[in-house]
Amino acid sequence: xxxxxxxxxxxxIGFVSLGCPKALTDSELILTQLRAEGYETSKTFAGADLVxxxxxxxxxxxxxxxxxxxxxxxxxxxxxxxxxxxxxxxxHASSDAGSLVREMHPxxxxxxxxxxxxxxxxxxxxxxxxxxxxxIDLVPEARGVAxxxxxxxxxxxxxxxxxxxHRCSFxxxxxxxxxxxxxxxxxxxxxxxxxxxxxxxxxxxxSQDTSAYGVDVKYRMGFxxxxxxKTRMLDLVAQMGELAKQYxxxxxxxxxxxxxxxxxxxxxxxxxxxxxxxxxxxxHAHPDVLKRMKRPANGEKNMERILRxxxxxxxxxxxxxxxxxxxxxxxxxxxxLLDFMQEAQIDRAGCFAYSPVEGASANELDGALPEAxxxxxxxxxxxxxxxxxxxxxARRVGATMQVLVDSAPALGRKGGVGRSYADAPEIxxxxxxxxxxKASKQLKVGEFTRARIVATEGHDLIxxxx
Numbered sequence: 475x476x477x478x479x480x481x482x483x484x485x486x487i488g489f490v491s492l493g494c495p496k497a498l499t500d501s502e503l504i505l506t507q508l509r510a511e512g513y514e515t516s517k518t519f520a521g522a523d524l525v526x527x528x529x530x531x532x533x534x535x536x537x538x539x540x541x542x543x544x545x546x547x548x549x550x551x552x553x554x555x556x557x558x559x560x561x562x563x564x565x566h567a568s569s570d571a572g573s574l575v576r577e578m579h580p581x582x583x584x585x586x587x588x589x590x591x592x593x594x595x596x597x598x599x600x601x602x603x604x605x606x607x608x609x610i611d612l613v614p615e616a617r618g619v620a621x622x623x624x625x626x627x628x629x630x631x632x633x634x635x636x637x638x639x640h641r642c643s644f645x646x647x648x649x650x651x652x653x654x655x656x657x658x659x660x661x662x663x664x665x666x667x668x669x670x671x672x673x674x675x676x677x678x679x680x681s682q683d684t685s686a687y688g689v690d691v692k693y694r695m696g697f698x699x700x701x702x703x704k705t706r707m708l709d710l711v712a713q714m715g716e717l718a719k720q721y722x723x724x725x726x727x728x729x730x731x732x733x734x735x736x737x738x739x740x741x742x743x744x745x746x747x748x749x750x751x752x753x754x755x756x757x758h759a760h761p762d763v764l765k766r767m768k769r770p771a772n773g774e775k776n777m778e779r780i781l782r783x784x785x786x787x788x789x790x791x792x793x794x795x796x797x798x799x800x801x802x803x804x805x806x807x808x809x810x811l812l813d814f815m816q817e818a819q820i821d822r823a824g825c826f827a828y829s830p831v832e833g834a835s836a837n838e839l840d841g842a843l844p845e846a847x848x849x850x851x852x853x854x855x856x857x858x859x860x861x862x863x864x865x866x867x868a869r870r871v872g873a874t875m876q877v878l879v880d881s882a883p884a885l886g887r888k889g890g891v892g893r894s895y896a897d898a899p900e901i902x903x904x905x906x907x908x909x910x911x912k913a914s915k916q917l918k919v920g921e922f923t924r925a926r927i928v929a930t931e932g933h934d935l936i937x938x939x940x
Contacts, residue, residue, distance in 0.1 A: 484514045485602045488522030488551065491624060492540055493530030495680045495728070496588075496651075497558055498624055499633040501528045503591045504557070506621030508598070512605040519550035523602045524583075526594060529575075531560035531650060533829050544579050555584045555597045562587035562650035563833070588651050589636050620668040628878070628920030629676035629899060630669050634662050634710065638682035639689065642757075643768045643836040644797065644828070647682060656688050659696040659705045659713075666714050670721040675920055676878055677718065678726045678898065679711075685731040708738045715747025722922075724878070726898060728753040731770060732779050740786035749895045750790040752783070757797050759814035760807040766839060767800060780818050791896040793822035798855050799848025800828045802841030808851050815858050821866055822902050823859040827852040860933075867903075867930045877905045877925045877937065879917050886910060886917025886939065892925075894935070903933035910939045 487508055491501035504526065505515070516522035525547040529540035540560045547554045556575050565573035572585035584597035623630050637652040638645075666677060681687065688694070688705035695702050703709050711727065718725045725748040730736055732754050743750040756776060758764050783790050796815075798808065815823065827848040830837050875894045882890035890907040897903050907917060907925060917923055917939060925937035 484512050484605045485523040486514045486516040486521060487598065487602070488516045488519050488525035488547070489528075490525070490543055490547065491528045492543065493528070493532070493536060493558065495631040495678065496633055496636075496682065497528055497530060499631050499680070500558065500589055500591070502621055502623055504528070504594050505624070507591055507595055509622055511595075513598070513602075519547050522551055524553040524555065524598065525551045526555045526557060526598070529556060529558035529560035531558070531563050531574075532645075532647065533826075533831055535829075536560075537563075541575075541578050544575065544582065548579060548581060552581075553601060554579075554582050555586075555594060555601075556582050557586045557588070557590055557594050559588050559647070559650040561585045561590075563646075620665045620672065623669075625899075626880070626920070627673055628880075629678065630674045631678045631680050632662065632666055632669065633657070633680050634684065634687050635681040635690075639686065640683065640770055641768055641835075643766065643839070644757075644800070644831065644834050646831055646833045649833060651682065654683065654686055654690045656690050656705060659688075659703050659710055660698040662710065663698045663703075663713055663717070666717055670717060670723055673920065674723060675721075675922070676724040676726060676899075677714065678728060679714070680728045682729060683731055684727055684729050685733045685736055708735065711739055711748055712742060715742050719747060724749050724895065726751055726753075726895075728898070730754050732756070732776050733770075734779075737779070737782060737786070740783055740790070743790060744787040750787050751793070751895055751898070752790065753793045753898065756794045756820075758800065758811055759818075760803075760810040763800055763803055763807050763811075766802055767797075767836070777814065777818055791821045792818075793898070793902060794820050794824075796823060796825045796855060797828050798825055798851035799843045801836055801839040801843065803828075803843065803851075808854075812855065812858050815855070815862060819862055819866065820859065821896065822863060823855075824901070825852050825855045825859065863933065864930065867933070867935060870927045870935060871929060872927060874924055874926050874940065875905070875935075875937070876922050877907065877939075878922055879907070879919050880904070882907075882917035882919050886915070890917045890919075892917075892923070903935065905935045905937050906931065908936065908938050915939055 491498055519525050527544050530536040562571050563574040565577040575585045583601055586593040635656040637654045638648050639654045687707045691705050693704050693706040696705050714725050730752050742748050877892035877894055879890055879892040889909045892905045894905055923939050925939050927935050927937045929936040
């Protein structure tokens with residue numbers, strides 16, 4: 475009788491995470507489950523028993539990057555599972571979800587949509603069986619209930635909901651991620667506490683629509699630490715702020731739609747419980763363009779709201795994204811957007827030249843603009859945005875700010891790189907820290923330092939640690 479060969483080492487899984495922070499949190503869930511079941515990760519495709527590619531499918535460039543990465547993984551490894559937003563897209567020959575990936579790469583082992591940890595694990599089990607019993611093994615490198623994180627140890631993304639109830643004409647996210655589903659408030663706060671306990675100094679709250687948290691469950695009462703807490707944005711942010719205060723940490727809010735109830739969060743910012751920073755996806759300002767976009771907002775009311783926010787909390791920093799060259803956008807409508815940018819004084823702004831997305835209803839609108847016009851408008855927008863941003867940065871020279879250190883070779887003897895409350899990782903600017911004047915002054919990654927702003931450099935500040 476032949477005995478089954480003994481497996482001497484745990485199977486290795488290669489992993490690639492593409493796309494936005496929401497996709498990154500999906501990746502973290504899958505990696506946590508893999509480690510809980512005894513799988514190891516591989517730093518190379520060739521050295522893995524199987525590769526998982528978490529894809530993005532929002533715009534054409536992201537689709538191309540995802541398809542190219544799948545092809546690279548297939549070429550180097552041969553065994554590939556695809557998950558994420560691209561995995562939910564239909565192809566040209568079939569309306570089935572996932573058929574686009576299979577048309578381009580028919581040899582993939584499995585295709586799932588986003589937020590599909592169990593389906594991914596089922597596919598992994600089929601092709602690379604579990605090495606041991608998950609009920610008796612611990613999760614190495616995890617942060618308690620928060621699981622494994624792909625970010626540096628001192629900051630982490632916390633997803634509070636999945637999906638979106640809006641049907642913006644340029645967007646296909648609801649078709650890939652579904653309608654809004656809010657996580658139970660107790661689960662979210664338990665994860666937040668686990669992250670703070672693990673050393674996280676900055677918690678970045680993400681979702682498709684942070685302001686809508688709890689709408690799907692009618693703001694029902696939940697429980698946390700034996701206390702009743704409503705499932706809504708204000709209560710969640712207030713509790714997170716109190717938690718962060720205990721650990722000397724920051725809470726930063728992303729993807730906040732400008733609903734009236736967002737005003738209620740501003741006092742928490744003024745008190746210092748959460749960072750005076752809002753990432754608000756305005757997309758445009760002209761009411762007719764917003765109507766064609768099917769945006770849940772009005773440009774004039776947005777301006778009034780911004781003015782109120784600045785009255786309530788003068789230190790607030792507003793970042794946003796915009797689309798230039800949307801179908802039907804006239805030169806007058808575009809100039810209206812430029813005027814809005816100057817009047818609203820948006821601190822940090824990004825802009826996309828409109829790009830048709832397969833499956834989006836905006837493709838059926840009249841008035842499609844030539845690519846050259848779209849790109850020219852994007853460039854003009856960024857000129858205005860950068861002037862506004864540069865002027866606002868210049869006003870910080872001479873101020874003393876708290877900076878979270880992201881990089882500090884040799885304990886900062888040669889300086890380092892950090893971020894102020896005005897800077898979200900990877901999307902905003904940084905604070906370049908000069909070598910400290912005091913020989914005893916050290917900079918440590920993941921810790922805060924006070925620094926005096928001495929100059930600006932593009933989108934960044936230059937500061938002297940004190």
